Amino acid sequence: MKNFSTVLGFELRNYFKNKSYMILTILIGILAIAAMFIPRFFNLFGEDEGDAENxxxxxxxxxxxxxxxxxxxxxxxxxxxxxxxxxxxxxxxxxxxxxxxxxxxxxxxxxxxxxxxxxxxxxxxxxxxxxxxxxxxxxxxxxxxxxxxxxxxxxAPEITSTENILGKDSGENFWYCYALVILVFMLIILYGVMIATAVTQEKSNRSIEVLVTSTSSTSLLFGKVIAGALASLFQVGFILGGVLLSYEINRSFWGGRLDFLLHIPAEVLITFALFGLGGFLFYAFLYGMMGALVSKTEDINKTAGNVQMIIMVVYFLVLFQIQNPDGMIMKVTSFLPFSSYSAMFARIAMGSVTLAEVIISFLILVLSILGVGYVGAKVYRSSTLRYGNPLKLRHAIKGVFRKN
Structure with a gap:
């Protein structure tokens, strides 16, 4: 892809030169990390006379x-x-x-x-x-x-029991799984709309007419999407990584009280990173495609609304089924690219899943990302010089495959 690195570097600089983005990321990260150190300096959980008052x-x-x-x-x-x-x-x-x-x-x-x-x-x-x-x-x-x-x-004789968990403790893993599903949902919504808006703005101010003559539409779309993925990865990595690390350092001072939310196994974090990033890229390309279909930013909701509807359905479906990770609904959604980013992650964290299932699900997601990226780039190319009323997605896709 010609000039891909140039587009990627340009888009990344726009993110990191954005003062509100940097200030918000650093400020939230520092405050969250500092909060994890509070019990080290203040006896928040010690037994004292305050307990009697409560x-x-x-x-x-x-x-x-x-x-x-x-x-x-x-x-x-x-x-x-x-x-x-x-x-x-x-x-x-x-x-x-x-x-x-x-x-x-x-x-x-x-x-x-x-x-x-x-x-x-x-x-x-x-x-x-x-x-x-x-x-x-x-x-x-x-x-x-x-x-x-x-x-x-x-x-009612006294019964002595010993609990031996051979698999996963769903009750212990529920809350951090719940929180991470919400986190990746928020990232997709936030950065997806930003990517769609950036694509539309280039059409609205006619700068796209200059861009398409100097680089390919594939480089433009892939550069924007991957830059958004890297920016979100930096933001989440700095805040979430800092909180998890500082909590582990101060875990004894917290008395393990936040283990249910912040003591996350390494394999769960790795899975979250892979499937979360994959889901982000999948929807980011969809958002980029939706942004290319319109010429004015105020028309974005007309096309992006369908993508947001899918995201919302997947979000609530997974949250409602998260306590039944081995149910049929979760098994099916864990292989669909629209929902595997959260459903498969929930199954890994709370249910029973084989390595083969994880690999197959991830391969389907990767292939879907490449497919959506390819189609999105073609739609982006065919609609770059089209102005006026929003182009319907089915007409744009038909046009792409008709030309091929």
Whole structure:
């Protein structure tokens, strides 16, 4: 491809000379890296008097007197139980934020639960129900001269288990897999639109008429796309790489609290880099092709909207199926070039996949990139001197193959 290196160098200089791009990349990277070092200098997770201040407080009015204090503490360890004189007092304590929640026991088998704002993970009501059931069972044993401890041991003996994970721990890998899928989606959307806009701007200001006389359309399109890929790789590598490295350095100070998000195995990162870059190039060529079909930047959404729709469908499909990485939907999408960049990565991180499947999927993706790049370059060439209304993609592709 004639003059490819010239186009690539020119496009890269435009990225790295862009002050907002460089300042944003460096600033976010430095701040994120610095955040990883905070626990090294400040005792954020140490046990101190602050833990007592954060202790939960529950208000309790036991009208029937059916709950032994020791049983309450067993079900709510490390919690302050504030006795109330009435149901109204419990309600008042919760409303005034003097208690995190409140319970009013009206009979041995009935209670009311008070909470001001109930969170999605609130399990206090379920725990209190178990407390009431246990207390009721203990009373039954006492009333009938039964040995509560012996019966409880017989009904619920202590079981010792050892967990041996022979494959992958999906629960442990879920969050960083989820985050990386979102990251590559954002990069494709952000840089894809930038590439499409750059192509369209050259047509709108007629500079394309000069460019096509000095270099090939293939060099122009490939130079723009690969420059965008390198710019995104630099940005993600600097920020994400710096965060992961600085977290590993300070992991002991964090107490492993961010392992679920930042302690990523090397093979997962390598897979993410390969398939993420492949998916980026695939869609970048599509965006470049879409940008070549119009002559005004305000018309980009008319053509690029279809690509964005595909990206959004793939994004939500993978996220909804990410907890079932070995399901049929994920298996199929992991081989399609439109979705393999995220679906295959999710299967590798969380499911069972053979090396042969990974290689086949990656080869399909690479061949698809070359195919889209070839067709995109031809469309770019045939539409460079076409101005006016946007050209429909199917007509452009038909024209390319008709000429060949």
């Amino acid at each position: 202790q939960s407080t529950y208000a309790l009015y036991d009208e029937s007197g059916v709950l032994p204090e020791e049983l309450i503490q067993a079900f709510f360890p490390g919690t302050t139980i504030q006795a109330a004189a009435s149901a109204e007092e419990v309600k008042s304590l919760v409303e005034n934020a003097e208690a995190d929640a409140g319970f009013v026991v009206t009979s041995p088998t009935e209670y009311q639960y008070y909470v001001f704002n109930k969170s999605m993970g609130d399990s206090d009501s379920m725990i209190f129900t178990s407390l009431m059931q246990t207390a009721s069972f203990a009373r039954y044993c006492s009333d009938n001269n039964l040995q509560y401890g012996e019966i409880q041991q017989a009904m």
